[in-house]
Amino acid sequence: MKITPVKMTDLAQLMAIEKAGFSADEAGSELAYRDRIEKLSDTFLVAREGETVLGFIVGPAVAERFIEDEMFVTTPTNLAHGGHQLVFTLAVSPLARHQKIGSQLLTSLEKVARKAQRASVSLTCLERLIPFYERNGYQNQGVAASSHAGETWYNLEKTLE
Secondary structure, three states, X not given: OEEEEOOHHHHHHHHHHHHHHOOOOOOOOHHHHHHHHHHOHHHEEEEEEOOEEEEEEEOOEEOOXXXXXXXHHOOOOOOOOOOEEEEOEXXXXXXXXXXXXXXXXXXXXXXXXXXXXXXXXXXXEOHHHHHHHHHOOOEEEEEOOOOHXXXXXXXXXXXXX
């Protein structure tokens, strides 16, 4: 398995993984993913075996410490250096789960964030996923302000300083 930057030709596989991992209300649209591929190419990583996408991680590097719902509507542009690395999505194909691919993607994005001198990596997740992120060094910062998909989300953060 290799972790590489995203390619536009990955889009169909990304969408299949997105739809398998998230409810219709939670999942990003194909249009949103096209925009993310174009705007976030340096913070959009894909785990692959040959041309098969096993999983992916994507999010912007911005001044804000935590994700704001508006960011799902309008993809922010990455800061060149500093700020905070956010994670919009970490998703692994149902056929590739339980192989530590999600943890490897988190580690790879953290390396990108450290190289760009980000202060932290943060994300929102559902309560059932908190233990996974805590095992990967993230701390629960409490309930997020998000009302995305009508769910209760939690802010998880890993400081890099």
